Amino acid sequence: MTKRFWRQGEPFVWATGLALSLILFLTLLLFYVVMANGLAVFWPKKVALATLQDGRSLLGEIVQEEIIPHTDKKRLQFKIGNRDLYGFDFKWVDASEITSLTYPKDVHVLERQEYGNFYGYLSEFEVKGIAPPVSGSNSLAQTIAALEDRKVEVHLLGKKIANLNRRVELIDHHLAKARYNKEENTPALAAMQGEKQGLKTEFEALVSILSEKSAALATNQAIFTDANGRTKAVALPNIVRAYQPNNMSFFAKCTYYLERLRELLFDEPRESNTEGGLFPAIFGTVMLIFLMSILSFPLGVLAGIYLREYAKDGWLVKMVRIAVNNLAGIPSIVYGIFGLGFFVYGIGGGIDQLFFPERLPAPTFGTGGILWTSLTLGLLTVPVVIVATEEALGSIPPGIREGSQALAATKLQTLTRILLPMASPGILTGFILAMARAAGEVAPLMITGVVKLAPALPLDGVFPFLHLDRKFMHLGFHIYDIGFQSPNVEAAKPMVYVTTLLLILIVLAMTSTAIHLRNKMRQRHSVADV
Amino acid sequence: MMMHKGFLNNVTKAALAGCLIAVTATTAFAEAVTVDPKIPAYKKVSGVSGNLDSIGSDTLNNLLTYWAEGFRKEYPNVRIQIEGKGSSTAPPALLSGTAQLGPMSRAMKSEEIDAFTKKYGYAPTRIDVALDSLAVYVNKDNPIKELSLQEVDAIFSKTRKGGLSEEITTWGQVALTGPWQQAPMSIYGRNSASGTYGYFKENALFKGDFKDTVKEQPGSASVVMGITEDKNGIGYSGIGYKTSGVKAIALSKKKGEKGQEASFLPAVTTEFLKYILSKAGQEIVIKDGFLPLPAKVVEKELAKLK
Amino acid sequence: MPKLDKQFIKKVRRQDRFATRAITVGGLLVIASVIAILVLIVRVTLPLFQPAGAEISHRLTVKSGTAPVLAVGMDDTQEVGFTLDTTGLFSFYDLASGKPFFTAPASTRKATVQSVESNKNNVFALLWEDNSVTVSQVDFRLLYDDSGLRTVQPEISQLGDYPPRSYPAPVKSMMVRSHEGRLTQVALLADNRFQIDHEVATTNILGDEKKEAFSFLLNEELPGPITAFTLDEQGSALFAGTGAGSLLRWDLGENESAERTDNVVAVAGDKPVTALAMVFGDISVAVGGADGSLATWSQIWTGEGDDRVRRLRKTHTLTSHQAPVERIIPSRRSKSLVSLGADGKTHFDHMTSEKHLLNLDPALTMAGISGQGNGLIGLDSKNTLTVWNVDSPHPEISLKTLFGKVWYESYDKPEYVWQSSSASDDFEPKLSLVPLLFGTIKGTLYAMIFAVPLAIFGAVYTSQFSTAGFKKTVKPVVEIMASIPSVVIGFLIALWLAPIVEKAILAVILGVLLLPLIFVTIMAVLRPFYKTPTLQNFCSGHEFLLLVPVIFLAGALAMGIAPFVEQLLFAGDFKQWLYNDLGLRYDQRNCIIIAFGLGIAVIPIIFSITEDAISNIPPSLTAASLALGASRWQTIWRVVLPSASPGIFAAIMIGFGRAVGETMIVLMATGNTPILDWSIFNGMRTLSANIAVEP
Structure with a gap:
């Protein structure tokens, strides 16, 4: 009986079940870690005031605690911020040194344009040109809000100057071209020179107004004291956000959370990418996937259709199939190197020689850019799409083709009205999975055009709107960069988890769309399976 | 440095x-x-x-x-x-x-x-x-205070051009005692594309070669992170990367x-x-x-x- | 239904023909480019083993009737060549036209040069008859005129001029080195002794400069007459060869005296050493013998414990000449050597790869290498100056250096080494692919050991034993898992998992052991009740859910007992025990971490393909097997798996390919250590990560 039980292999069935449980467990664990670390980042944490045995005190968020090795004592890590005062954002304190730990209500946390967070108490204001702030818990927020109009004014002025600059740049380009073509003393040239001169005067006037205004704005400041009574004046326009975490209602915390989320999705990064938003990176990632799809999808499908429906079966087609399959197995980093050598230096360099000789040796297309990166990724996905298309078409029974042709439909009609709709779920699945893979691919991007900072988007309101030669930012590279190369790694770590979460969500959204789409199409065309 | x-x-x-x-x-x-x-x-x-x-x-x-x-x-x-x-x-x-x-x-x-x-x-x-300033980092719990350049060479290099005859692999060899005495060193460094790598090689290793066991990290920050999490870790990186989890130790050597x-x-x-x-x-x-x-x-x- | 009028049919046919052509052309184009890319990639990835070649680019005759030439050289652009004769005159020749165009004396004094020595490119130390020494440097400035035309302008600058010192015997030849404020002069006297003079300038804190002079003779008994000698750049090591084939080395690091550190036989059969030269980098010395042998020697560590000392050993043997080696000229850019034989043959060798690069015929008496190492200038006995353009793009790369053990300078023995770059000029890239291949295989292998059983078993369960509804949810979940970007996995396992595993390594190992143990126990306990229909009905298709608690149980148990086991068996510290008792170093970035990370990346791929392969087995096969009374496992094991084996094999191979090519995970989590060690507790460096991590 026992022997039979084992011989029939029932335990093995359970063992396979165990394997599946393990796989699912791992997947969930992975998501759990990312979620747990990523979601909590923006939730305002309480700020503790720790008084130490030597009489000093410190103010900060408690980040983690651990046992000191070879002892059984505990120690706490505080995020103390105030990098301009202390030099470090974090500090370890032995638990035995702390005499009291309180959470004072009136602690302010400031998110600043520079030097990270500030933790301290508000003592007074020095403001000009606006009504002196009323006292009360809300005074800081009100004062900052009162300055909003003037901040906007300065911002608009800055935009105006940027516009002027852009026009000067355009003229400079024309001039450079003229110089390259050895044109001299033409009336058009003189007109341009004149215009440039005019713009320059205008520019200088605006700049002096701007510097005056922003200097005036910066004189509005608030004086804060840290835990040990050291004072620090913070210019109000430098404060991105101020809050009192120990004095916040649940609702206020939610509002804060949403505000941070908005900043993450729509604002530009600050402080060497460790603070602020991720907008350029999100935009870059989405645009890269989009461009890559435009390039690889039609080509892949076309080739797949040709191979399956039009090409005559023979050794050539077989060889091609082997080649395509091999291409699908080549490591992505090799594609990156190929992209750099062939697209960037080869084609890009050639384009520069032909079309932008006046700018040489500064390259226009002969350097990494979003076009070359998407071409490289397109190349990476084309074989996958070819294989998926071929397989999807191949799984349609030949009877259906014969039936269609027997009804006098041409090959094209058969293809567009019968075969492609039937094969579309398969094609789409293969394609979207390839796309998801490409979205998470970082290694080839690193060599073909992704950069740490490129606030100028590849798509904007300036002619010719689409700037395929520009470099771009990417979420995956962002993770690698701030996680491994940021100088202030401790402060950057939460941001890495947030970026990770965001990237996973984007990829998940794409994959789920693919799966959903496939299921829907499968239902619609399931009749044909019968 | x-x-x-x-x-x-x-x-x-x-x-x-x-x-x-x-x-x-x-x-x-x-x-x-x-x-x-x-x-x-x-x-x-x-x-x-x-x-x-x-x-x-x-x-x-x-x-x-x-x-x-x-x-x-x-x-x-x-x-x-x-x-x-x-x-x-x-x-x-x-x-x-x-x-x-x-x-x-x-x-x-x-x-x-x-x-x-x-x-x-x-x-x-x-x-x-x-x-x-380029610093040699150890974990914050490591009691070591100072290393000579020759010791750094013997820790990081397999060619030991600094002159020490034996390579240093455990903390006991640099006079740490107690639980540290037998503990093997875990070495971190930069990847070879980095200038820090080249500079360290030329000055701290006397143009010698790194040991194969040096973990080459793709960024200075990840060197520091590795040491933060690794009790026996030692590595080099810019002083700007110092965090609360590591300790910089003193060395000496001049070059212009x-x-x-x-x-x-x-x-x-x-x-x-x-x-x-x-x-x-x-x-x-x-x-x-x-x-x-x-x-x-x-x-x-x-x-x-x- | 549209009318079947002729026009319509015509239109449809036209469209069809057009589409056929368009698709054919388009498809062929795409495929052609795909194949072209494949070919290109293969071409790019294949290293270039181009053999060296040399062609004569210029040939001219030096003015006859002037004083004998002592040295030759040329500029980096290979446009200007020069000679230095016994009157101390530099004569420059435009190589293209062969015309002399400029002469300049090394010194204003009117005397004869007794010997010339050159230890840097285009730097010459001239020993005059009166035993004074002049060190001159030839510089070439590139000048551009308005139209962008380039001319090369030679300039002579004097680096030093040293008055004669007193010598007890006539000076045969002399070498001068100046390094960090210390001037060293080594003179070989006619009575077979060396006289060494140091002049040391020190600056104290107040900025006052103090000069001290030291002078002493090496009065030792020497094994035969000195036939050749050389000094390193810093003037801290003196090498000498004797007529009996001995190679001697003195340490000149101290100012007051010199210590003889080595006395070895470098040329066999009592034949004299005929030429000596420091190989670029100043570590090895090249020794040429009267028997035509050419070898390099360097100091390596020998002995054990406190007796470890550095001694000269022969590290590389290069292709021999048929006649005595007359002169060795080292390249100033690589470890290449040019050697002139007495029979007029010129050899071009690379030290480390021991590759014989070139063999030139003309009987040269003098030769020089251009600064970039790509040009050779030589003078023969008929006063003809010949310039070769040497094309040897990668002299250091050969199959042997890529895949074999190589004895690099400063290493104790030949080894597989990967260390590709440095900031210093004289560094030699060490490019053994063996550690990289090894690392790739090691990482992939451990990952596959982890991933393949899990993925295949999971797929078998999903396709054969689970309920239909469940199957519909599991597949998408796994597909989602497949799309997790590798940079995310890399980041998580490097910065989150690795420290956790390090702290709880014993618990991890125990967990891996306990899980099957607990599982088997539960199976054994369950057995008597298994036949009860309720249990069977309830379990069937949900086994995996019932097993989730087992995983947690094993995990919790492992963590619970780990501290006790550690105390009991491993003296309280498992990692220390590994190191002390087994000699295994535990590295935080190790194979367990990589296996896990790569595993997560490849499991979904293997799972999906295997699942497809198994699901495609016709149901009739399984039905038949079950109908014949086979159990569900027997059906799987004997019928389903064998039929699906090609698909499963393909799945494993594709997973394998992905693991080999995976870059980011390995780059972030391995530590990139090029070691040759199968230990699961340390890391590796893979080919793919190497591409990303190197410049």
Whole structure:
């Protein structure tokens, strides 16, 4: 009986079940870690005031605690911020040194344009040109809000100057071209020179107004004291956000959370990418996937259709199939190197020689850019799409083709009205999975055009709107960069988890769309399976 | 050790390399350091716009990003693209023209200068931009206080040109006791594309070779992170990367080098460099944990830009 | 239904023909480019083993009737060549036209040069008859005129001029080195002794400079007459060869005296050493013998414990000449050597790869290498100056250096080494692919050991034993898992998992052991009740859910007992025990971490393909097997798996390919250590990560 039980292999069935449980467990664990670390980042944490045995005190968020090795004592890590005062954002304190730990209500946390967070108490204001702030818990927020109009004014002025600059740049380009073509003393040239001169005067006037205004704005400041009574004046326009975490209602915390989320999705990064938003990176990632799809999808499908429906079966087609399959197995980093050598230096360099000789040796297309990166990724996905298309078409029974042709439909009609709709779920699945893979691919991007900072988007309101030669930012590279190369790694770590979460969500959204789409199409065309 | 972070630049022709001065790992530097008051403030000029690409050192990457942020406040429509994978990526980028600036945390090799000169007919211009001090880090719980350069060599190098006859593999060999005595060292370092790697190899390893067991990390920050989490860890990295989880230990060794000549640069690049060498630019240097240049050096470097 | 009028049919046919052509052309184009790319990639990835070649680019005759030539050289652009004769005159020749165009004396004095020595490119130390020495450097400036035309302008600068010192015997030849404030002069006297003079300049804190002079003779008994000698750049090591084939080395590091450290026989059969030269980098010395042998020697560590000392050993043997080696000229850019034989043959060798690069015929008496190492200039007995353009792009790369053990300078023995770059010029890239291949295989292998059983078993369960509804949810979940970007996995396992595993390594190992143990126990306990229909009905298709608690149980148990086991068996510290008792170093970035990370990346791929392969087995096969009374496992094991084996094999291979090519995970989580060690507790460096991590 026992022997039979084992011989029939029932335990093995359970063992396979165990394997599946393990796989699912791992997947969930992975998501759990990312979620747990990523979601909590923006939730305002309480700020503790720790008084130490030597009489000093410190103010900060408690980040983690651990046992000191070879002892059984505990120690706490505080995020103390105030990098301009202390030099470090974090500090370890032995638990035995702390005499009291309180959470004072009136602690302010400031998110600043520079030097990270500030933790301290508000003592007074020095403001000009606006009504002196009323006292009360809300005074800081009100004062900052009162300055909003003037901040906007300065911002608009800055935009105006940027516009002027852009026009000067355009003229400079024309001039450079003229110089390259050895044109001299033409009336058009003189007109341009004149215009440039005019713009320059205008520019200088605006700049002096701007510097005056922003200097005036910066004189509005608030004086804060840290835990040990050291004072620090913070210019109000430098404060991105101020809050009192120990004095916040649940609702206020939610509002804060949403505000941070908005900043993450729509604002530009600050402080060497460790603070602020991720907008350029999100935009870059989405645009890269989009461009890559435009390039690889039609080509892949076309080739797949040709191979399956039009090409005559023979050794050539077989060889091609082997080649395509091999291409699908080549490591992505090799594609990156190929992209750099062939697209960037080869084609890009050639384009520069032909079309932008006046700018040489500064390259226009002969350097990494979003076009070359998407071409490289397109190349990476084309074989996958070819294989998926071929397989999807191949799984349609030949009877259906014969039936269609027997009804006098041409090959094209058969293809567009019968075969492609039937094969579309398969094609789409293969394609979207390839796309998801490409979205998470970082290694080839690193060599073909992704950069740490490129606030100028590849798509904007300036002619010719689409700037395929520009470099771009990417979420995956962002993770690698701030996680491994940021100088202030401790402060950057939460941001890495947030970026990770965001990237996973984007990829998940794409994959789920693919799966959903496939299921829907499968239902619609399931009749044909019968 | 301290490196004088330099920074290379070319397109229409100039490159700036790094010069190195070495002392010890400083502690509590942040509070003491201020910008030399003689360094002039930055003056804005008109018509500055266009593209600026920088490819090179990842140690200087963040500094450049900070500078770029500051520079863009002055000139909103300058497009700055920054890429940092290691100092060794700078010379090829300057050579192929893909970057106008090539930040490096070491001096250019003569091979690299040769290649540049061969293509453009003049040597790259080197502008020194900040001082960095390279530190040897251990975990915060490690009781060690000091290491001699020969010991560092015997820890990191398999060729031991420093002269110690035995390699050092456990903490007991550098006179730690108790639970540390038998503990094997876990060594971290930078990848070979980085200038920090080259500088450390030349000065701390006496041009010897790293052990195979040195874990090459793709960024200075990940060296520090590795040591933070690894009780027996030891590694080298810029002092600006110090965190609360690691401890910098003292060493000594001196070394100096000279720069090269300059030639003309396009306006955006020049202005950017002037910004770097201004008061605002040097304040950012401190923010990122490097040491600012003395006013004398700034004056000398500015002269190269004229 | 549209009318079948002729026009319509025509239109449809036209469209069809057009589409056929368009698709054919388009498809062929795409495929052609795809194949072209494949070919290109293969071409790019294949290293170039180009053999060296040399062609004569210029040939000219030096003015006859002038004083004998002592040295030759040329500029880096290979446009200007020069000679230095016994009157101390540099004569420059435009190589293209062969015309002399400029002469300059090394010194204003009117005397005869007795001997010339050159230890750097275009730097010459001239020993005059009166025993004074002049060190001159030849510089070449590139000048551009308005039209961008380049001219090369030679310049002579004097680096030093040293008055004669007193010598007890006539000086045969002399070498001068200046390094960090110390000037060293080594003179070989006619009575077979060396006289060494040091002049040391020190600056104290107040900025005062102090000069001290030291002078002494090496009065030792020497094994035969000195036939050749050389000094390193810093003037801290003196090498001498004797007429009996001995190679001697003195340490000149101290100012007051010199210590003889080595005395070895470098040339066999009592034949004299005829030529000596420091190989670029100043570590090895090249020794040429009267028997035509050419070898390099360097100091390596020998002995054990406290007796470990550095001694000269022969590290590389290069291709021999047929006649005595007359002169060795080292390249100043690589470890290449040019050697002139007495029979007029010129050899071009690379030290490390021991590759014989070139063999030139003309009987040269003098030769020089251009600064970039790509040009050779030589003078023959008929006063003809010949310039070769040497094309040897990668002299250091050969199959042997890529795949074999190589004895690099400063290493104790030949080894597989990967260390590709450095900031210094004289560094030699060490490019053994063996550690990289090994690392790739090691990482992939451990990952596959982890991933393959899990993925295949999971797929078998999903396709054969689970309920239909469940199957519909599991597949998408796994597909989602497949799309997790590798940079995310890399980041998580490097910065989150690795520290956790390090702290709880014993618990991890125990967990891996306990899980099957607990599982088998539960199976055994369950057995008597298994036949009860309720249990069977309830379990069937949900086994995996019931097993989730088992995983948690094993995990919790492992963590619970780990501290006790550690105390009991491993003296309280498992990692220390590994190191002390087994000699295994535990590295935080190790194979367990990589296996896990790569596993997560490849499991979904193997799972999906295997699942497809198994699901495609016709149901009739399984039905038949079950109908014949086979159990469900027997059906799977004997019927389903064998039929699906090609698909499963393909799945494993594709997973394998992905693991080999995976870059980011390995780059971030391995530590990239090029070690040759199968230990699961340390890391590796893979080919793919190497591409990303190197410049």
